[in-house]
Amino acid sequence: MKLDIYDHFHRDEREFVDRAWEWVVNAGQYHEAKLTDFLDPRQRFILESLVNRHPDVHALFQGGHADAERVRALIAPDYRDLEGEDLKMKVLSISSGDQKFLELDHGDYMGSILGLGIKRSKIGDIHVLEDGCHTVVAEDISSFLHLNLSQVHRVHVMTELLPLDKLQVTHTNFDTMDITASSMRLDGIASDAYRISRTKIVVPIKAGRCRVNWKVEEDPSTNLKEGDVVSIQGFGRFKVLETGGLTKKGRYRIKVGKYA
Structure with a gap:
């Protein structure tokens, strides 16, 4: 079945759209429940959009805490009560x-x-703590990690599996910088954030290595707004934290935060 909703998604996302729509159809027509691996925010948006298109399907999203970036989804017929469902996650504590x-x-x-x-899809959010690390993982690979993860960057470590209610959460740390730009264009702000020339930053953008809010963005002239998250492969991620007023010369005041 071809969906007109394809028009709203990048061509690189169509494989996921096909899989997600199959999950939704199976839940609505064949009464099958589907527990997904961890989804990034863009995949969650796509799946929620498709679930909302089907009158007989709903979904539950969980990632271990209320503000989780990566979540698992349980897709099911709408008559199934999803409250209290176990989405099969564990906390891998590393010390x-x-x-x-x-x-x-x-x-x-x-x-x-x-x-x-x-696979990355088996791992949820990673919380680096002052004295260790708590990582949300899919239950089916949790024992394997517990038995086999003995080193992190050549440092010997010990692991323990904990229930989700023992998860310790850390908030994202940013290295902030204030910049001024003639516009809110992606290439201009990214060149300042990464401290490289606009000419050089355009290359990976046009090559499809840039994502804005986890969606592939190949147009360097795309305007950013407050709250947008930009990632360019090989350069890292930054977030547009604030957009202030204009300077006397008519340039935008912008605060960006690079993910530490």
């Missing part, structure tokens, strides 16, 4: 007695977990 452990960051933990052959 170490090595002082170098305190220097590890989000990327170190992610790299070590993925290095064990785990």
